[in-house]
Each structure stands twice: as structure tokens, then as C-alpha cells.
Amino acid sequence: MAFWKRLSFISAVAALFLPLAACGFGISGTLPSSEEELSIRTGDKTAGESIKLRIMWWGAQSRHKVTMKALEAYSKKHPNVTFEPDYSGMDGYLDRLSTQAAARNAPDIIQIDPGWVADWASRNQLADLTGAVDLTNVDGKLTKLGYINDKMYAVPLGSVAHGMIYDKAAMEKSAIPLPVNGWTWEDFFKLARESVPKLGVGQYVTKDYAGDVFAYSAYQYARGKGFVITDTGKFNIDKQVFLDWAYQWQDLRESGAVPPADVNASDKEFDPSADLMLKGIIMIRLSYSSSYGAWDSIKPGAYALVTMPRAEEAGGWLKPSMFFGISAASKHVEEAKSFVDWFINSEEAGAILGTSRGVPVNSTVADAVDSTFSVADQTGMILYNATLQDGQQWTPGASGWTNWIDKDWGLVRDELSFGKKSPEQAFDALRNAAKEYEG
Missing domain, CATH: 3.40.190.10 (Periplasmic binding protein-like II)
Structure with missing residues (x-):
């Protein structure tokens, strides 16, 4: 596959970029930028082995802000788990992620586009998530793109x-x-x-x-x-x-x-x-x-x-807006699975994230947090509902x-x-x- 030919080439120069990846990639403004700020540290870490999960996503500043709040909320519930966020705009995101993946140094949790799932799974870059995340209240039309050969490698985060x-x-x-x-x-x-x-x-x-x-x-x-x-x-x-x-x-x-x-x-x-x-x-x-x-x-x-x-x-x-996958090279696969499960199934997370990644995929969460949506979220929902009437199902x-x-x-x-x-x-x-x- 041509994508992976490009990935193989990138691996030859991966070492040049790893120092940049290690310190995270933020955007200027009010969001955290220093190494100390990028690791969200809350609560007492004595409740188990201290785990730091690297997590990478793309989006606008509004998505960055609510995602950071969600990470902080999770750490308050699990004081031994902290995060090293790596966030940016979409431009150049795939190349940066590919560079890290080629060196088997991808973040533990990675946001990926629906169109990338099959390629990444076929090259053993994603951990098997089958049965690890509760999908009871998630529409099968959204989850099917995360399955390859009857195994789940990525979890949908929203519908747009x-x-x-x-x-x-x-x-x-x-x-x-x-x-x-x-x-x-x-x-x-x-x-x-x-x-x-x-x-x-x-x-x-x-x-x-x-x-x-x-x-x-x-x-x-x-x-x-x-x-x-x-x-x-x-x-x-x-x-x-x-x-x-x-x-x-x-x-x-x-x-x-x-x-x-x-x-x-x-x-x-x-x-x-x-x-x-x-x-x-x-x-x-x-x-x-x-x-x-x-x-x-x-x-x-x-x-x-x-x-x-x-x-x-x-x-x-x-379409599913985007997915979370977990790196097959992660040393903390189980902890990452637990976080992803919370991210899509927790009403607390749903209320924090709003529609920053689309309508929450968990229908129960979506119904529960609907009243908390901002006017901007509700405006996006108007387009969603108008398209829902007879819109195509993206593939x-x-x-x-x-x-x-x-x-x-x-x-x-x-x-x-x-x-x-x-x-x-x-x-x-x-x-x-x-x-x-x-x-």
C-alpha cells in the first residue's frame, strides 16, 4: 500500500522528530504549553502504580480546551493516571503520527480518521479492543468501521x-x-x-x-x-x-x-x-x-x-467523526482501554465534551447531556438533524x-x-x- 511505503520512508528519519513528539505539540494562546503544564497532575498518586498516558488528537482550540478538561476530570477519578497531551490542527497531523508510529513510538491513545482505521490495523499498529469498551448504547453503523476481520481496533467518538x-x-x-x-x-x-x-x-x-x-x-x-x-x-x-x-x-x-x-x-x-x-x-x-x-x-x-x-x-x-485507537506498542494498553471506555460512556465526559467531536456516540449519554449543550452545540445539532432526514451514510x-x-x-x-x-x-x-x- 502506498501509504505504508511512505510510512516506511518516514521511519528512516523518525529519530529526527522524536524529540519534538516527546515534548508534545500545542497551540499558542491560553492552553498549556510547558512540559510541567502538559502533564495533568491532580490528586494523590498513591492509589496504584503511577501511569502516564500519551494521547494525541487534532482539532480547533475549542476542542483542545474541552478535551483537556476531560483529561483532568479523569485524573481526579483515577489519581494514579496522568496524561501527556499532544494536540494540533489537522494540517501535518498524519505525517507526525506516521513518523512516531514508524519508530514504534506512537502515543498510547491516538485520534484517527475513519478512513485510516483499516490501514493502521492491517499493519499491526493498533491494539485489539474487542470486548474492552462497552458499546451497548452505540449505533452499529458507527462502530462497523472500527472492526477489521471481526476484531475491533478503533472506537468511534462522535457522529457528525x-x-x-x-x-x-x-x-x-x-x-x-x-x-x-x-x-x-x-x-x-x-x-x-x-x-x-x-x-x-x-x-x-x-x-x-x-x-x-x-x-x-x-x-x-x-x-x-x-x-x-x-x-x-x-x-x-x-x-x-x-x-x-x-x-x-x-x-x-x-x-x-x-x-x-x-x-x-x-x-x-x-x-x-x-x-x-x-x-x-x-x-x-x-x-x-x-x-x-x-x-x-x-x-x-x-x-x-x-x-x-x-x-x-x-x-x-x-459519519463517525473520528476514532480513538490504542497503539499496539503501548505499555499501558489496559489503562488506555479504561480511559477510552470512560470517554464515550461517561455522562460526565459527555457534558464536558459537548459536540466537540460530534453528537456523542452513546445514545444514553447524548440524551442525558442534551440540556447542557451550548447554543453553538445546538446550532450544530440543527444541521445534524436536517441531514439525518435522508442523508447518505458515508463509507x-x-x-x-x-x-x-x-x-x-x-x-x-x-x-x-x-x-x-x-x-x-x-x-x-x-x-x-x-x-x-x-x-
């Missing part, structure tokens, strides 16, 4: 809806009509084209999503053609649907509805210095229901959520395609945006690259 977020304040100021739940892809492209005359200098309607795998997947879903990879490991991009999509974006590019290629490529979600929406450069971008709290915490009241545009079918989907397709999605799609994205490939050439590039992955 895929949609869009828009700068309501900016659109109202420019007299641009606001999108509404149930809108279509035809509505989306029409809105983008007709809004151009109303834009200010250096302002655009949306990111250029021509080569974005998740945006295109939503479009192909809506056209009734399924996911881009089949569950049996076959390339499944419908050529005519892809060309229709790519030429629509080419039209938006030429009309000035999307940013120039270099500006588009500079975007980094939730980075105040690089996020195109936070900088006021674009008005619409992809988002998940669980992310609204992060947006609202940065610019309260400015943003709103809307369902993913539809066509013959719904374009948005419901990662067959295992072994991580690198095709992560790298090959990224290359095509840039080549389309910079005009280096025509839509036909982009399709051929994806088709040819896929041959290496097909069984």
Missing part, C-alpha cells in the same frame, strides 16, 4: 453531518441571498455566479473545490453514483459527473467567484493567519456539524450552517487507498486550480494513479 458553513454577516452586508437547507447544487453554482458583481475587492464567494475529494464525493453522491472508491477496492469516479463538476468550477474560476490558485492553496482551516473565511476572503466553505462551536468561538454570531447541496439524492452524509471505500486520497487528489486539486490540467486530464490522472491501489 457533512455540510457547509457560510459567513452570514458578510453575505447580508453584500446583499447576497443566504442559502437554505435543502438547496441544490444548481442553486449553489447559480448563487456563486450571480454574487460576483456584489463582491468587494479581494473577496470571493467560495473556495475552489474543483479537486477536493470530499466536495466531489458529495456531488457524486448527490448524482446517485456512490462513493469514489467501492467497498471492493475499485475506482468509482463517474467520468461524465466529474467533468460536469470540474467545468462548473472552471467557469467559477474564470468569472472571479473563487480565489486565485495561490490564494486558494494558502488556506489552512482555523488558522487565524491563513483561514480564508476567518480573513474575510471567502464566504462559503465545507464544514461539519461539530465544527460550528469552533467557528462561533472565534467570531460569535457571524456564521451559519447549511446542508450540503443535493441533486437526485442528498449530497450530505452522516471510506476499501482499505489501502489512504495515499491516493491524501496525495493524488491533492495533486489534482492544485493542477486544476492552477490550470495545469484540463478536467479530462485530471480525470485521467486520477484513473491512472488508482491502478496501483486496485486489487
Whole structure:
């Protein structure tokens, strides 16, 4: 698998990065940053052997804050267990984690994307969690991606809806009509084209999503053609649907509805210095229901959520937001299992975490803590419930395609945006690259 070829290469230079991983990776601001602060120390450690669990996750600052509170709450209940958190944004997360895993030095508990589970489990990087976590009140649709050959290797943390977020304040100021739940892809492209005359200098309607795998997947879903990879490991991009999509974006590019290629490529979600929406450069971008709290915490009241545009079918989907896995190389597998079980089954944890990782997967916990949700959490729930009506059930397709999605799609994205490939050439590039992955 190409992903693991890349991982093997990374192992050769892993030693260069291990000192960085060992001291944790935080974000600037009010969150802990020193080594002393990063190890949460509460209570008397005499209640058993002192255990320090390394835990790694990605997200926005709002997720970091509530996760740190959850870790502190767990340590108060289990004074002998402390944590060494390692948190960052999504950008570069997989490469850092892969570097550590290649050296058999991954954190004890790792947050992983649903699409990564099969690859990581197949290479014996994840511990077997079968029977270790109570899944009585967790929907089987959410847990199934954590099972490989009837063994569980990862536990879902939340359920989210895929949609869009828009700068309501900016659109109202420019007299641009606001999108509404149930809108279509035809509505989306029409809105983008007709809004151009109303834009200010250096302002655009949306990111250029021509080569974005998740945006295109939503479009192909809506056209009734399924996911881009089949569950049996076959390339499944419908050529005519892809060309229709790519030429629509080419039209938006030429009309000035999307940013120039270099500006588009500079975007980094939730980075105040690089996020195109936070900088006021674009008005619409992809988002998940669980992310609204992060947006609202940065610019309260400015943003709103809307369902993913539809066509013959719904374009948005419901999916497990992310998973916790436990490193097979961990020296504290049993302690890590106990923490993960608490994380998803404790009402205390549910109340602290809110919807930072989506709707709590434990339905009993979700019902119990619903009244504690903030206004931002409740806003995310509106998108979730709107998508729930007839949304697609997301699938990662067959295992072994991580690198095709992560790298090959990224290359095509840039080549389309910079005009280096025509839509036909982009399709051929994806088709040819896929041959290496097909069984």
C-alpha cells in the first residue's frame, strides 16, 4: 500500500522528530504549553502504580480546551493516571503520527480518521479492543468501521453531518441571498455566479473545490453514483459527473467567484493567519456539524450552517467523526482501554465534551447531556438533524487507498486550480494513479 511505503520512508528519519513528539505539540494562546503544564497532575498518586498516558488528537482550540478538561476530570477519578497531551490542527497531523508510529513510538491513545482505521490495523499498529469498551448504547453503523476481520481496533467518538458553513454577516452586508437547507447544487453554482458583481475587492464567494475529494464525493453522491472508491477496492469516479463538476468550477474560476490558485492553496482551516473565511476572503466553505462551536468561538454570531447541496439524492452524509485507537506498542494498553471506555460512556465526559467531536456516540449519554449543550452545540445539532432526514451514510471505500486520497487528489486539486490540467486530464490522472491501489 502506498501509504505504508511512505510510512516506511518516514521511519528512516523518525529519530529526527522524536524529540519534538516527546515534548508534545500545542497551540499558542491560553492552553498549556510547558512540559510541567502538559502533564495533568491532580490528586494523590498513591492509589496504584503511577501511569502516564500519551494521547494525541487534532482539532480547533475549542476542542483542545474541552478535551483537556476531560483529561483532568479523569485524573481526579483515577489519581494514579496522568496524561501527556499532544494536540494540533489537522494540517501535518498524519505525517507526525506516521513518523512516531514508524519508530514504534506512537502515543498510547491516538485520534484517527475513519478512513485510516483499516490501514493502521492491517499493519499491526493498533491494539485489539474487542470486548474492552462497552458499546451497548452505540449505533452499529458507527462502530462497523472500527472492526477489521471481526476484531475491533478503533472506537468511534462522535457522529457528525457533512455540510457547509457560510459567513452570514458578510453575505447580508453584500446583499447576497443566504442559502437554505435543502438547496441544490444548481442553486449553489447559480448563487456563486450571480454574487460576483456584489463582491468587494479581494473577496470571493467560495473556495475552489474543483479537486477536493470530499466536495466531489458529495456531488457524486448527490448524482446517485456512490462513493469514489467501492467497498471492493475499485475506482468509482463517474467520468461524465466529474467533468460536469470540474467545468462548473472552471467557469467559477474564470468569472472571479473563487480565489486565485495561490490564494486558494494558502488556506489552512482555523488558522487565524491563513483561514480564508476567518480573513474575510471567502464566504462559503465545507464544514461539519461539530465544527460550528469552533467557528462561533472565534467570531460569535457571524456564521451559519447549511446542508450540503443535493441533486437526485442528498449530497450530505452522516459519519463517525473520528476514532480513538490504542497503539499496539503501548505499555499501558489496559489503562488506555479504561480511559477510552470512560470517554464515550461517561455522562460526565459527555457534558464536558459537548459536540466537540460530534453528537456523542452513546445514545444514553447524548440524551442525558442534551440540556447542557451550548447554543453553538445546538446550532450544530440543527444541521445534524436536517441531514439525518435522508442523508447518505458515508463509507471510506476499501482499505489501502489512504495515499491516493491524501496525495493524488491533492495533486489534482492544485493542477486544476492552477490550470495545469484540463478536467479530462485530471480525470485521467486520477484513473491512472488508482491502478496501483486496485486489487
